[in-house]
Amino acid sequence: xxxxxIIIDAAHGGEDVGCLLSNIPEKNITLxxxxxxxxxxxxxxxxxxxxxxHDETIPPAKRLQIITERYGDHKQVIVISNxxxxxxxxxxxxxxxxxxxxxxxxxSYLIKNQEQVKSYSKxxxxxxxxxxxxxxxxVANMQVLRITYPFxxxxxxxxxxxxxxxxxxxxxxxGRAQNDFYKVVQGDTLWNVAKKFHIDVDTxxxxxxxTDNLLRTGESIKVKESKEITYIVGKGENLYQICKKYDIKxxxxxxxxxxxxxxxxxxxxxLIPIHSTQHKVQKGENLYxxxxxxxxxxxxxxxxxxxxxxxxxxxxIITI
Numbered sequence: 001x002x003x004x005x006i007i008i009d010a011a012h013g014g015e016d017v018g019c020l021l022s023n024i025p026e027k028n029i030t031l032x033x034x035x036x037x038x039x040x041x042x043x044x045x046x047x048x049x050x051x052x053x054h055d056e057t058i059p060p061a062k063r064l065q066i067i068t069e070r071y072g073d074h075k076q077v078i079v080i081s082n083x084x085x086x087x088x089x090x091x092x093x094x095x096x097x098x099x100x101x102x103x104x105x106x107x108s109y110l111i112k113n114q115e116q117v118k119s120y121s122k123x124x125x126x127x128x129x130x131x132x133x134x135x136x137x138x139v140a141n142m143q144v145l146r147i148t149y150p151f152x153x154x155x156x157x158x159x160x161x162x163x164x165x166x167x168x169x170x171x172x173x174x175g176r177a178q179n180d181f182y183k184v185v186q187g188d189t190l191w192n193v194a195k196k197f198h199i200d201v202d203t204x205x206x207x208x209x210x211t212d213n214l215l216r217t218g219e220s221i222k223v224k225e226s227k228e229i230t231y232i233v234g235k236g237e238n239l240y241q242i243c244k245k246y247d248i249k250x251x252x253x254x255x256x257x258x259x260x261x262x263x264x265x266x267x268x269x270x271l272i273p274i275h276s277t278q279h280k281v282q283k284g285e286n287l288y289x290x291x292x293x294x295x296x297x298x299x300x301x302x303x304x305x306x307x308x309x310x311x312x313x314x315x316x317i318i319t320i
Contacts, residue, residue: 004173005071006048009081010034014057040166089116091148095136109168197223
């Protein structure tokens with residue numbers, strides 16, 4: 001892949017909180033999405049580093065020093081500076097002396113995912129020779145992209161945008177990205193989509209939080225297994241019940257979904273981080289059959305799932 005290197009700059013940090021988005025400091029969200037972006041590049045084995053991986057104050061001069069010294073200032077270094085605003089569209093700004101191909105490629109990926117995107121270069125005031133963004137102005141050769149994300153309450157929606165950006169960059173530098181999402185077309189069924197991506201129907205439903213077998217033309221569904229699933233809050237459910245169901249701590253679930261309150265509404269989507277295998281109980285299954293399938297002791301399975309009896313209901317989620 002032509003020795004490309006990626007530097008991810010999570011904007012703000014420490015004393016510089018950025019703007020407040022539903023009382024969440026911008027610096028927190030840019031750090032979380034930058035960490036996720038870092039993880040996705042690592043999965044593709046692309047050399048990548050972060051300017052900051054925790055909450056710290058980094059003055060502009062120091063930030064620039066980190067960026068320019070990390071891999072050197074040359075054309076095969078791509079800098080992604082992540083920002084958040086309370087807006088509906090993505091904004092990608094590239095340098096006035098830089099090519100627009102990468103920015104436009106990212107924009108096209110996001111548009112395919114039904115996002116609104118603006119891709120452009122920007123001058124500083126009325127000076128046509130100076131870039132708007134200070135990192136652009138202070139590097140000679142790097143491809144610097146300042147990406148501003150729309151603020152989204154559901155982290156899963158933000159993660160989808162990050163994945164599209166990573167996939168676009170990966171293909172730009174010569175890789176072949178495997179998209180985690182599939183856009184449903186007319187005539188699709190759960191069965192043929194599951195078959196196409198070599199997963200079973202129940203896993204497909206579990207990953208997307210489906211409670212029925214209906215697919216809607218035009219919607220994007222997750223088709224690659226990951227360490228998280230989407231859960232749709234049911235009538236009368238609360239976070240404590242959901243945490244118990246998935247054997248996860250309340251604090252972890254709230255942090256993972258950027259929630260400041262433990263209140264949830266029916267129909268709300270939550271991302272559940274998976275630390276172990278999950279099994280959805282099928283018709284005719286019992287605890288003994290499941291234990292045998294995963295080669296685990298029944299007593300251990302009951303203890304892990306806080307079960308006081310061996311009776312199961314169809315649709316129950318069992319942690320293995």
